[in-house]
Amino acid sequence: MxxxxxxxxxxxxxxxxxxxxxxxxxxxxxxxxxxxxxxxxxxxxxxxxxxxxxxxxxxxxxxxxxxxxxxxxxxxxxxxxxxxxxxxxxxxxxxxxxxxxxxxxxxxxxxxxxxxxxxxxxxxxxxxxxxxxxxxxxxxxxxxxxxxxxxxxxxxxxxxxxxxxxxxxxxxxxxxxxxxxxxxxxxxxxxxxxxxxGGFFAPFARIGYIFRRRGLPIAYIISGTLFTALVGYFSTLGSYLSGPTFGMSHQEILWVRAVGIIGMFISPFDGKLVDRFGIKPVLCGGLALAAVGLGLLGVWPNLAFLIVTSVVFTTGVAMALPAQISMIGQLAGDIRAVAVSFHMFMLFIGASLGPIVAVYLMDLGGYLFTFLVLAGLLALSTVVPMFIRLGEAPAAAHGQAQHSA
Structure with a gap:
C-alpha cells in the first residue's frame, strides 16, 4: 500500500x-x-x-x-x-x-x-x-x-x-x-x-523467505540477546536493591528504575547517528555500551555508581535497537515487513527467557555473576555484525529500515 x-x-x-x-x-x-x-x-x-x-x-x-x-x-x-x-x-x-x-x-x-x-x-x-x-x-x-x-x-x-x-x-x-x-x-x-x-495461510509463506537472505538469520541473534539482557537486568536489579547490600524499600527501588528512562531518550535521534556513522558502527557501539554498563553494575556497591551504570546500559540498548531494525530492513529488501515482525518475535522470546535466566543465574552465582553473564551475552553479540555484509550506504539503509517498520 x-x-x-x-x-x-x-x-x-x-x-x-x-x-x-x-x-x-x-x-x-x-x-x-x-x-x-x-x-x-x-x-x-x-x-x-x-x-x-x-x-x-x-x-x-x-x-x-x-x-x-x-x-x-x-x-x-x-x-x-x-x-x-x-x-x-x-x-x-x-x-x-x-x-x-x-x-x-x-x-x-x-x-x-x-x-x-x-x-x-x-x-x-x-x-x-x-x-x-x-x-x-x-x-x-x-x-x-x-x-x-x-x-x-x-x-x-x-x-x-x-x-x-x-x-x-x-x-x-x-x-x-x-x-x-x-x-x-x-x-x-x-x-x-x-x-x-488468496487463502488464509498464503501470507504466512513469506516468513520462510527471511531464512534465504544472506546475513539475515544470524542478525536475529542480536534480537534475542538484547531483550534477554534487558529483562534479565530488570529482574535482577529489584532483587539486588532489596537485598542486604542496599536494603532498599519498594518505593526507593521504584525511583532507581525510573532514572533509566533518561538513557532511552536517545532512541528518536538514532537515525542521525546511523546517517553519520553507519548502521554497524552504531549497532556495535550501542551493544558495547550496554555491555559495559551492565558488566560494571554490580562491581561497586555504591548507589550513585549503580544509577550511572544503569543509565549507560539503557542508553546502549536505546542506541542498538533502532540500528538493529535498520540492519534487518536493509538485509530483508522486499520482505522487510515480515523480517521486522520476526525481529519482534525474537525480541520477546528474549524477554520471555530473561526472568528465567536471571533467577537461575542468581541462584547459581549471585548478583555480580548474573550481571556479568548478561553483559557477556551483549559483548558476544557485538561480533555478529562483523559477519554481515551490507551493500548500501548508511543513509539509504536507514531509510529502508524506516520503510520496513
Whole structure:
C-alpha cells in the first residue's frame, strides 16, 4: 500500500494516541517483574515458578506478534489495533480475579496474545498513513514508547502495590485499555487494508523467505540477546536493591528504575547517528555500551555508581535497537515487513527467557555473576555484525529500515 498524502494523513493528535497506546500495550510485558517475589509469597511457590507470570505473557506475545504482523495485511491495521485493545481490556480484568498461580499464568498468556495484535499493526500503520517527511518522526516516537514501556510497566505496578492489593494493577489497567480502545476508534483514520486476497495461510509463506537472505538469520541473534539482557537486568536489579547490600524499600527501588528512562531518550535521534556513522558502527557501539554498563553494575556497591551504570546500559540498548531494525530492513529488501515482525518475535522470546535466566543465574552465582553473564551475552553479540555484509550506504539503509517498520 502506498503512504497517504499529506492531506489524508492523520492529525497531530494521532501521534500522541499511537505513542500512548504503544506505551501501555508493551508495558504489560513488564508488569509482573516487580511482583515476582509477591506472587511467590501469595501463591507459596518458588521465585522461578512465579517468574512464569511474566514468561507466559512474553512467549504468547512473541508468537502472536509474528502471526498478527502477517494477518494485519489481510484484515487491516486499525482493525487489529482495536481488536487487541478490546481483548486486552477483558483479559486484564480477568487476571485481577485469580486466586491460583496456574490461572494467573494461563490468563497472562491470553493477555500476551491480545497485546501482540498491536505492535506490528501500529508500525505498519505509521509507515502507510503518514507522509514521508513525518514518517521517521512517528516511528521514532513508537520505538521510544516500546523502550520506555520496559520501565513504565514496572513503575506502574510498583506504585499500585504500594497502596492497593496487587489485583488493582490489572483492574485499573483494564479501564485504561478500554479508554484507549475508544481513542483508537475515534482518534485515528482507518487504513485501506482489510481486503483479503488468496487463502488464509498464503501470507504466512513469506516468513520462510527471511531464512534465504544472506546475513539475515544470524542478525536475529542480536534480537534475542538484547531483550534477554534487558529483562534479565530488570529482574535482577529489584532483587539486588532489596537485598542486604542496599536494603532498599519498594518505593526507593521504584525511583532507581525510573532514572533509566533518561538513557532511552536517545532512541528518536538514532537515525542521525546511523546517517553519520553507519548502521554497524552504531549497532556495535550501542551493544558495547550496554555491555559495559551492565558488566560494571554490580562491581561497586555504591548507589550513585549503580544509577550511572544503569543509565549507560539503557542508553546502549536505546542506541542498538533502532540500528538493529535498520540492519534487518536493509538485509530483508522486499520482505522487510515480515523480517521486522520476526525481529519482534525474537525480541520477546528474549524477554520471555530473561526472568528465567536471571533467577537461575542468581541462584547459581549471585548478583555480580548474573550481571556479568548478561553483559557477556551483549559483548558476544557485538561480533555478529562483523559477519554481515551490507551493500548500501548508511543513509539509504536507514531509510529502508524506516520503510520496513
Amino acid at each position: 502506498n503512504p497517504q498524502s499529506a492531506a489524508d494523513a492523520p492529525k497531530p493528535q494521532a501521534t500522541a494516541i499511537l505513542f500512548w497506546c504503544s506505551l501501555i500495550v508493551v508495558s504489560a510485558v513488564y508488569l509482573t517483574i516487580p511482583l515476582i517475589s509477591l506472587f511467590a509469597d501469595i501463591f507459596r511457590v518458588s521465585a522461578s515458578q512465579a517468574a512464569w507470570a511474566g514468561s507466559a505473557f512474553s512467549f504468547a506475545f512473541a508468537g502472536g506478534g509474528l502471526a498478527f504482523g502477517v494477518l494485519s495485511d489481510r484484515y487491516g491495521r486499525k482493525k487489529l489495533m482495536m481488536a487487541g485493545l478490546a481483548l486486552l481490556s477483558v483479559t486484564t480484568l480477568a487476571i485481577g480475579t485469580v486466586d491460583a498461580l496456574p490461572w494467573l499464568i494461563a490468563l497472562r498468556a491470553l493477555q500476551g496474545l491480545a497485546a501482540s495484535m498491536f505492535p506490528p499493526s501500529v508500525l505498519a500503520y505509521a509507515m502507510e498513513m503518514f507522509p514521508a517527511r513525518k514518517r521517521v518522526t512517528i516511528i521514532g516516537f513508537i520505538s521510544t514508547a516500546f523502550l520506555m514501556a520496559s520501565i513504565v510497566g514496572q513503575l506502574y505496578s510498583s506504585l499500585i502495590v504500594l497502596s492497593f492489593d496487587w489485583s488493582y494493577v490489572f483492574y485499573i489497567l483494564s479501564a485504561v485499555y478500554l479508554a484507549s480502545f475508544v481513542a483508537i476508534v475515534f482518534g485515528i483514520p482507518g487504513d485501506k487494508n482489510g481486503s483479503p486476497q
